[in-house]
Structure formats: C-alpha cells, structure tokens
Amino acid sequence: MATPRTDTASFHAYLTTLQYPRIVALCGAGLSASSGLPTFRGAGGYWRTHEATSLATPGAFLRDAGLVWQFYSYRRHMALTVKPNPAHYALAEFSRKVPGFQCFSQNVDGLHQRADHPRESLQLLHGTLFEVKCWSENCGYREENFTDPIVPALALPVDGKDPTATPDISDPKVPLARIPIESLPQCPRCKRNALRPGVVWFGEQLPMQVLMNVENYLNDLAGVDLILVIGTSAKVYPAAGYVQEARQRGAKVAVINMDANDVPAGGWEDGDWMFKGDAAVIVPELLRPVIGEVVVPA
CATH class of the missing domain: 3.30.1600.10 (SIR2/SIRT2 'Small Domain')
Known part of the structure; x- marks a missing residue:
C-alpha cells in the first residue's frame, strides 16, 4: 500500500494546477465535532x-x-x-469560488446551511x-x-x-x-x-433527488480531480462507494481526520494525502490558495 503525503505544500501545488477543478468534499460527524456538537x-x-x-x-x-x-x-x-466552524465557512466559500465543487454531507445538524453554503452544491445524504x-x-x-x-x-x-x-x-x-x-x-x-x-430514518432510502445529483456528478465525463474526506471514516456505503467512484474517475484522495490510522475505502494510492487534526483548522488552510482567509461572523 502506498504511503500518503502529509505536507500542505504539495496539496496546494496540486490544487492550484487544476484549471477547471472538479472536487468533492465528503463530510461526516468529525466536521461538526469541531463546533462542539x-x-x-x-x-x-x-x-x-x-x-x-x-x-x-x-x-x-x-x-x-x-x-x-x-x-x-x-x-x-x-x-x-453551537455555531458553524471555520471549516463550514471555508467549504461554503470554496463552493462560491469553484463551480465544479460539490459537498456530499452525512451531517443532519444544519451547520452547512447556517454557514450559507450554496444549496446547489450541497447534497445532504441523510x-x-x-x-x-x-x-x-x-x-x-x-x-x-x-x-x-x-x-x-x-x-x-x-x-x-x-x-x-x-x-x-x-x-x-x-x-x-x-x-x-x-x-x-x-x-x-x-x-x-x-x-x-x-x-433519513433506519429502513428508509436516501433522498432520491440527492442520490441522482450525486450520481450525475460522479458520472460526468469530465471526471473528478480530488475528493476530500472530512471527519468520516467513509467505510459505510454509500459513502465508501463515493470514494471509490471518485478514484475510478481520476480523483486523488485527501483525508482530514483526528485518526491518522483511518484508511479510505480501497486503501491509499500514490498521490493521496492524510492530514491529522481538527477539521476546523486544517480545511481552511488547505483551501486558502483559492478562498483566501476565512471570515467567521462574530
């Protein structure tokens, strides 16, 4: 198995070389944990x-x-x-800057919405x-x-x-x-x-329109450049499947999680990244070349 990179510089270098980036953020409970929820x-x-x-x-x-x-x-x-944390605001601003960005979130807590994340790029899986x-x-x-x-x-x-x-x-x-x-x-x-x-309750299907939006994005002939796996192990389907689908369409994987041993579905491949720590700190820094400094309302 390949060893993931851990340096921000190589991530920034890759991010800034993408001319028309198509990027996915797959978010889980670890993102909201940074807000104290x-x-x-x-x-x-x-x-x-x-x-x-x-x-x-x-x-x-x-x-x-x-x-x-x-x-x-x-x-x-x-x-x-609790309030949205800097990572929520960073993802929302990234969405406004990058038309080819989509956020697939497993969180039901409303923090993305309260950070004014554009709804057309926010797919609430649950x-x-x-x-x-x-x-x-x-x-x-x-x-x-x-x-x-x-x-x-x-x-x-x-x-x-x-x-x-x-x-x-x-x-x-x-x-x-x-x-x-x-x-x-x-x-x-x-x-x-x-x-x-x-x-979405146990025994119910995920929202059909959301699933269609996700599959339409992943199946686009333009492919996927990068998937950010933020605050989730992404080992449970359909989330695990989205990581693998993104890989099949050319994506590199960057995991942001408190657990450095959290390996994405399918394992590490050459060119992937692992950033251990608080998503509220790491995500704004990773996206800074595109969005600048994150402004969190008082």
Missing part, C-alpha cells in the same frame, strides 16, 4: 433510557410521535446552541434536522424550519427552582410530558397529518 450515534448511544437509533424509525414515530419529536426537538436545540415534511408521502409537503421550539408543546421544561434554567431532558430523571399528536407540528397543506423530521 455531541453525537447520538455509535455503539451504546442512548438518549434517556432509549437507544438513540431506536427512535430513528418510522415505527417509533407511529408508536409515539410525541417521544420521537421530543428527541429530535432536543437535537435541533443542541445544534442551534437529510437534515431543519427540514420538516408531511408524514404522508402522498401529500409531499416539506419546508425548511429553524424555529426553536418548532411548536410550543416542544419547548424545554422550565426548572421550578430557577426559571432562567432549562433542565437537561436527555437526563432520564427529568420527567417528559406526554404530548398528543395534535400538539405536534401539523401539515399546513393536507391538514390531516403531523409533520415529521426531514432526516
């Missing part, structure tokens, strides 16, 4: 007494939509307590916490919504001893209200169904 995925990941992944199913919503919405409302709230859609596919209603809480019934409880404090409802000791379905977000189009979070 906790994750609910992984072995043993629990929310209260529930395995977090067990709440991410259509069946769970049918059984107790109120509980599922409380879980996702909490996740929405937590995502809104949906987003900040889109809601009608439970009925026949209705088809969906909207972007960053309101917290999305409805009054999902407001965080107030601490009786300190009205300025909000108890951590992820703590099983904090009681949860039983919320009737009519108090949850309702579809304004059909007026018959509750809205649900616009994330």
Whole structure:
C-alpha cells in the first residue's frame, strides 16, 4: 500500500494546477465535532433510557410521535446552541469560488446551511434536522424550519427552582410530558397529518433527488480531480462507494481526520494525502490558495 503525503505544500501545488477543478468534499460527524456538537450515534448511544437509533424509525414515530419529536426537538436545540466552524465557512466559500465543487454531507445538524453554503452544491445524504415534511408521502409537503421550539408543546421544561434554567431532558430523571399528536407540528397543506423530521430514518432510502445529483456528478465525463474526506471514516456505503467512484474517475484522495490510522475505502494510492487534526483548522488552510482567509461572523 502506498504511503500518503502529509505536507500542505504539495496539496496546494496540486490544487492550484487544476484549471477547471472538479472536487468533492465528503463530510461526516468529525466536521461538526469541531463546533462542539455531541453525537447520538455509535455503539451504546442512548438518549434517556432509549437507544438513540431506536427512535430513528418510522415505527417509533407511529408508536409515539410525541417521544420521537421530543428527541429530535432536543437535537435541533443542541445544534442551534453551537455555531458553524471555520471549516463550514471555508467549504461554503470554496463552493462560491469553484463551480465544479460539490459537498456530499452525512451531517443532519444544519451547520452547512447556517454557514450559507450554496444549496446547489450541497447534497445532504441523510437529510437534515431543519427540514420538516408531511408524514404522508402522498401529500409531499416539506419546508425548511429553524424555529426553536418548532411548536410550543416542544419547548424545554422550565426548572421550578430557577426559571432562567432549562433542565437537561436527555437526563432520564427529568420527567417528559406526554404530548398528543395534535400538539405536534401539523401539515399546513393536507391538514390531516403531523409533520415529521426531514432526516433519513433506519429502513428508509436516501433522498432520491440527492442520490441522482450525486450520481450525475460522479458520472460526468469530465471526471473528478480530488475528493476530500472530512471527519468520516467513509467505510459505510454509500459513502465508501463515493470514494471509490471518485478514484475510478481520476480523483486523488485527501483525508482530514483526528485518526491518522483511518484508511479510505480501497486503501491509499500514490498521490493521496492524510492530514491529522481538527477539521476546523486544517480545511481552511488547505483551501486558502483559492478562498483566501476565512471570515467567521462574530
């Protein structure tokens, strides 16, 4: 197996030689970790007494939509307590500078959108916490919504001893209200169904339009020059497949991750890069020859 390069200079040299670059960023949870956002995925990941992944199913919503919405409302709230980091802003600016750039993101936290990433170059593989859609596919209603809480019934409880404090409802000791379905977000189009979070649940297909956008980009005859694998092991499909497809179309691979032993799908090849460390620091530096210094709003 080849040994990846680790120097920024060779990366900058390659990036600046591309006349009409076609570049992909494949982003995972490590990108958002730099913003201080906790994750609910992984072995043993629990929310209260529930395995977090067990709440991410259509069946769970049918059984107790109120509980599922409380879980996702909490996740929405937590995502809104942190800010996009310099890597989010760097990717957004890179998108504005490079027409042939696409960001394939596995993150649902809305940080790309809050960094004003152009939507035409952002493919949200797993949906987003900040889109809601009608439970009925026949209705088809969906909207972007960053309101917290999305409805009054999902407001965080107030601490009786300190009205300025909000108890951590992820703590099983904090009681949860039983919320009737009519108090949850309702579809304004059909007026018959509750809205649900616009994330991909277990047992569901990834968004068809997003998959088509990704495949159309990867299958373009112009090929792919580079794929940045940021904050993800990219060993689970379809993400692993995208790395391999990009390689087949001529791409070099650059991995940005805290784990230097994280090998991309298919292994290292000559000309690849591995940058170990914080994506919020590394990504802006890698893209600096194209975007200049990243400006993060105060």
